[in-house]
Amino acid sequence: AQSVTQLDSQVPVFEEAPVELRCNYSSSVSVYLFWYVQYPNQGLQLLLKYLSGSTLVKGINGFEAEFNKSQTSFHLRKPSVHISDTAEYFCAVSVDSGGGADGLTFGKGTHLIIQP
């Protein structure tokens, strides 16, 4: 079975500063990796995904993430954050089993707090 660890439950950052949200995973087979964002009282919105190919993945809203197979990490970064980025961020993994019938395994989330 796979698992996801988000190392920080809460990350406070000043507006226009860079941010990195950390994610590590464990799996004995190949995986797909995802970052989702959840705004208050809403569902999950896909920020970006790693399926294969280039290890640097660019997503929406200026976010990017880098897949590091040797360190089993998929950290999310943004060079300059805005107040509107305040939200809960979830890292998720699924195994490359073709049908995805095991669903997504999520971390516990990181609350990004942008301070003016």
Added chain:
Amino acid sequence: ETGVTQSPTHLIKTRGQQVTLRCSSQSGHNTVSWYQQALGQGPQFIFQYYREEENGRGNFPPRFSGLQFPNYSSELNVNALELDDSALYLCATMNDRGGNIQYFGAGTRLSVL
């Protein structure tokens, strides 16, 4: 806008009752998954349906059951509700292109009293 719609948005039930939550998705999304998100936690995978058959299940008891219909709608049924069933229930759908890219609805907030 993901094209995934869930109803109702909020629901209050009492312990022991039964509940049905609904989800509808866009054409071509033959896979639907349901997740339970407790307060302050990440979503937990309940089960998945593909073309009206359950083809994957997480660590949830049989009182959690589902249905998927040919019109890209689906239901999550929970019998004998317990207080710990209070959570946000999320529906996610995906097409057949692979990569397990799931699109989520806004969820149904269930409170069990």
